[in-house]
Amino acid sequence: MRYSEIYLTNHDIDWFCNVNGIFIHVASAGGRIPDQINDDESLRKIQNKVELLEDIYTDDEIVYNEAAITNVLGVNNAKGRAQYIESFTAMARKGFASFDRTNIADSDDKQYHLVCMPNSFENKPSDLGLYTVNTNDGFMKSFVELIENYLKWKK
Amino acid sequence: MKQQFDPDEEILHYCEHICNTHIQVLRKNINHGKCTWYWDYPAMAAVCHDKGCHTKRVSYSHYPQKDEFHPVLERKLLELGNIGERCHLPGKRYIIGNCAEQHAANKYMKQCGEDNLRHLYFSKAMRPRTKQVFEYCDNCKNTFPNL
Numbered sequence: 001m002r003y004s005e006i007y008l009t010n011h012d013i014d015w016f017c018n019v020n021g022i023f024i025h026v027a028s029a030g031g032r033i034p035d036q037i038n039d040d041e042s043l044r045k046i047q048n049k050v051e052l053l054e055d056i057y058t059d060d061e062i063v064y065n066e067a068a069i070t071n072v073l074g075v076n077n078a079k080g081r082a083q084y085i086e087s088f089t090a091m092a093r094k095g096f097a098s099f100d101r102t103n104i105a106d107s108d109d110k111q112y113h114l115v116c117m118p119n120s121f122e123n124k125p126s127d128l129g130l131y132t133v134n135t136n137d138g139f140m141k142s143f144v145e146l147i148e149n150y151l152k153w154k155k
Numbered sequence: 156m157k158q159q160f161d162p163d164e165e166i167l168h169y170c171e172h173i174c175n176t177h178i179q180v181l182r183k184n185i186n187h188g189k190c191t192w193y194w195d196y197p198a199m200a201a202v203c204h205d206k207g208c209h210t211k212r213v214s215y216s217h218y219p220q221k222d223e224f225h226p227v228l229e230r231k232l233l234e235l236g237n238i239g240e241r242c243h244l245p246g247k248r249y250i251i252g253n254c255a256e257q258h259a260a261n262k263y264m265k266q267c268g269e270d271n272l273r274h275l276y277f278s279k280a281m282r283p284r285t286k287q288v289f290e291y292c293d294n295c296k297n298t299f300p301n302l
Contacts, residue, residue, distance in 0.1 A: 006239075010216040010253055012196035012284050027284060030198040044186055044194065051181035073287075083286035087174070104198075104282070105289065 002038050009107050016046055016096070018130040019144050022121050025050075025091040026112065026143075029101035036131050046128055053125050055093040057118040062092045068113035072102070088115035095125045097147060114146050159208045162278035166202045169213045170283040173200060177283075199289065202278035203259035210267055214258035215283070224252065225264040231272060231298050232257065242294050249292045255280060256295045256302070273300050 003013070013028040015037050037043060064085065073080045088098035097117035103109040133144065177193040179185075186194060197215035204211040219238055229238070236243040238252040260275050269275065277299065279288040291302045 006218050006250060006253070009250060010198055010218060012198050012282065014195070029282070029284075047194075048181055048184050048186075051178065080286070087284050100285075104287075 001040055003033060003040055008032060013043075014047055014050070014091075015043060016050065016128065016130050017133050017143075019133045019147055021124075022147055023096045023125060023128075023130065024099065024133075024143055024147070025088075025096035026099045027087070027101065029104045030107045031101045031104075031109065032107075034131075042129075046130065049128050050091075050094065050096075050125070053094045056095050056123045056125065057093050059089070059093070061119050062089055062116050063119050064116045065114045068102075069115065072100070072113070085115060092116045092118055095121070095123055099143065099146070110142070112142065112146070160204075160211065162202050162204055162208060162211070162276070165204075165211060165213070166200060166278035166281045167286060169202060170200055170281050170286055173197065173215065173283040196284045197255070198282065199255045199280050200283050201255035201259045201280050203256065203263040204276050204278070205267075205269075205274065206276055208276075210263070212259050212262035212266060214255055214262055216253055216255045217258065218250075219252035219258075224257075224261050225270070227270045227272065228257070228261055228264055228298070232294075235294055235297060244293065244297070249294045251294055254292060254295050256291065257298065260299065272298070275299055276301050 008028065009030050011028070012030060013033060015026050015028060015033050017024050017037060069081060069084065073084055088100065091098040095118055098115050099112045100115050101109070102111040102113050173193055173196065177196055180192070180194050197217065200213065200215040202211050202213050224232060224238065232238055232251050235251050240251060241248040242251055256277055259277070263269055263275065280291055281288055296302045
């Protein structure tokens with residue numbers, strides 16, 4: 001069953017997809033969820049499977065989007081940074097590029113930022129039955145672009 | 156006299172409790188549909204307390220149940236519009252009765268016998284996942300004199 005608009009507004013839901021072979025985690029932060037993923041029964045099965053995954057990357061193998069983190073938290077905020085990155089780092093350790101919604105006060109806003117990801121995608125979690133993104137899909141296209149930009153920057 | 160507490164430490168502890176419970180609920184697959192506490196992180200959490208920080212109640216953002224609110228709080232919320240619907244006042248039109256502050260205040264009023272909104276104080280509003288602090292929304296500012 002689809003999540004109601006009110007449930008989405010009140011919750012910070014973890015959702016997942018597969019973009020060009022890269023596994024993506026997104027924190028909804030009170031925002032919308034793509035139609036293709038908006039099904040509580042199937043998403044909860046995936047959330048449970050993801051929670052039970054073993055870590056496949058160490059903390060040294062996680063790279064952070066410091067510019068975006070600073071943009072969210074401001075400068076010289078070490079304690080805030082540690083608290084902010086915790087749940088996203090846990091996803092990156094499991095092999096996901098992990099995103100957060102940027103403008104949380106506006107539940108209709110669809111801007112996201114990459115928080116962190118593994119330094120390679122050579123290791124992948126086992127098949128989780130994630131929705132594979134069609135890169136022509138308008139909403140999902142922004143994630144594809146963010147990942148591609150990041151990979152270009154990394155080179 | 157109960158020992159005083161720091162509301163901002165209390166909200167941090169509450170958010171840590173939510174995060175720990177969220178992980179346990181997911182791992183144990185304790186899934187009772189949308190009624191499952193903390194299967195998904197709540198968007199926001201808050202502590203409501205007295206002026207002297209002796210008594211407190213905590214809660215998180217969620218959809219209000221029918222007849223849930225203390226009559227004094229309910230009357231004040233109804234000035235904004237119908238509970239469970241978007242506020243009819245100009246500005247960002249948040250849903251009335253959803254906020255963590257409103258639920259924490261409701262628990263405080265019902266369980267501690269308080270019926271004066273002027274006696275209610277709040278911690279910072281915090282996002283449990285990240286412990287980020289956010290501004291109170293217009294609905295809460297219009298409802299609680301001390302915000």
